[in-house]
Amino acid sequence: TNTNDMPxxxxxxxxxxNDNYLSAAQTVQKSCSAGGPNLQFKYKAKIILKAxxxxxxxxxxxxxxxxxxxxxxxxxxxxxxxxxxxxxxx
Numbered sequence: 001t002n003t004n005d006m007p008x009x010x011x012x013x014x015x016x017x018n019d020n021y022l023s024a025a026q027t028v029q030k031s032c033s034a035g036g037p038n039l040q041f042k043y044k045a046k047i048i049l050k051a052x053x054x055x056x057x058x059x060x061x062x063x064x065x066x067x068x069x070x071x072x073x074x075x076x077x078x079x080x081x082x083x084x085x086x087x088x089x090x
Contacts, residue, residue: 008045014084025084032069032081040066 014024031039044062074081 008043010041010043012041022085028069029081029084032071032074036069038066039069040064 014021014028018024028039030036042062042064044060047059047061071081
């Protein structure tokens, strides 16, 4: 059986301007603390392959992905996870 892995990259942005910021920041803090649950994201992607898209075939996949918080990567960006909820109103 041949399999082809296709990495899917995404951007995750917390913006204090968003109405859901506090809830999202609390989720990140909880998931990024010692023993915290995995982060979970729901996604939807449309697959466009030239070989079939001209026929109008553009399958859509959706699922939920779960993974451990990449604490070191977040902190390498200069972000202090414990300060996230303190940014409201800044």
